[in-house]
Amino acid sequence: MTDMPSVSVVMPIYNAEPFLKQALDSVLGQTLDSIEVICVNDGSKDHSLDIMKEYASNDSRIKIIDKPNAGYGQTMNVGISASAGEYIGILxxxxxxxxxxxxxxxxSAKEHDLDFVRSDYFRLTTDKDGIDHLKREPICFKSEYYDTVLxxxxxxxLFNIRMENWTGIFKRSWIEGHDIRFNESPGAGFQDNGFWFQSYCWAKKIMVVNEGFYCYRVDNAASSINQTDKVFVMLDEYKWIENWLRSKPELYSKFIGVFHYKKTHNCEFALSRLAPEFKLPFLQRYAEEYKAAYATNEIDENLFHEEELERLRALLVSPEHYLEICKRQLNRNQRLNDARSGGKFSLFCAYAHEDGFVSALKRTLASVGK
Known part of the structure; x- marks a missing residue:
C-alpha cells in the first residue's frame, strides 16, 4: 500500500484464537477500503499467530508484529507507533x-477536522446455539451531544461520555503531537483509562455519531474485565494518570477536579468486579487517596451529585462501614431482581417488605410501566 491509509486499525492480540477470525473478517470487510490492520501478537501461546499469517497471506492490508508478551498497554503503544494511517482505530x-x-x-472526522470521533456500540452475547445477540449501548447520556462538534x-x-476507546478513531498526527500513549503496566488491567483521560484533556474538536457499530463481547470468560483478583490495578492506573497530569501544569489546574471525580466512578466499577476478600483492602487505599486529595483542596464538589458526595464522605469516615453498606445494597438489588423475575406480585411483596403497602403499590406500578 503506497498511499497513506485513511484508518490504521490496531489489534492487540493475546490468545485470541476462538474469536480472531470473526474479528479479522469484520475489519477486512469494511466498506472503507483504505485501511491497514496492525496485528500485534503479544506472545500468544495458542494458534492466534497462525491465523494472522493465514489472513495476511491473502490480504496485503494486514501487518503483523510478533513480540514477547508485555501486556495490553505496551502492545497498544507498539501498534500505534507502527501505524501509518491518517486516523487510528482499535479492534x-x-x-x-x-x-x-x-x-x-x-x-465525519474529515468533514469537521476532528481530533477524534466516536459512536455507540453493541453489547454482544452468543447463546448456546451459537447465535449472536446484540443490544445497543449509548455512550452519551444527553441527546444534544450527538452529531455535533464538542x-x-x-x-x-463531556468527560461523562462513556470512555470505550474502541468505539472511535483518533487523528494520528494529533496523538503523536501530544504523545498520547497507554500505560505500560503488566497484563491487561484498565489501561484504557489513561488513554481516554489524556485524549479528553488535549482534545478541542470531538464528535459522537448517533449510530452503533462496534460489537463488544461481554460473555468471554477470559476477558480481563471478568477477572476478579486484580486488586489495585484501577487505583494504580489512576496513580499513573495523576502523575501524568501533575507533569503537565497547563492541564493540571483545569482538569485535576474532573480527574478525581471520574476516578470515583471507575473505582466504584472496579470495586464491583472484585472478589469479596479483596474489597476491603481496595477501599482502605481508595479512602486514603481521597483524604489526601481533600487535604490539598483538589476535590471539586460542584462536579458531584449529592448522592455521590454522600457515598464518598461515608467511605472517608469508615471503609469498613462503607463495605457493609455496599453489601446490603447488593443484597437488596439481588432480592429485587429475583422478585422481578417472579412477576408483579413477587415484586410488590418485595417492595412492601421494604417500604410498606402504599409505597410498594406505587413502586410496583411504576416498575411495570417501564
Missing part, C-alpha cells in the same frame, strides 16, 4: 465491527 480480537463503521466515522476544554461534562 479487540474477541469483538467485531459492523461493515460501515470506519467509513462513517472517517467521513470541545472538552469548554465543557467538563
Amino acid at each position: 479487540e480480537p474477541d469483538d467485531y465491527l459492523k461493515p460501515t463503521m470506519y467509513e462513517t466515522l472517517y467521513k 470541545n472538552p476544554q469548554e465543557n467538563l461534562d
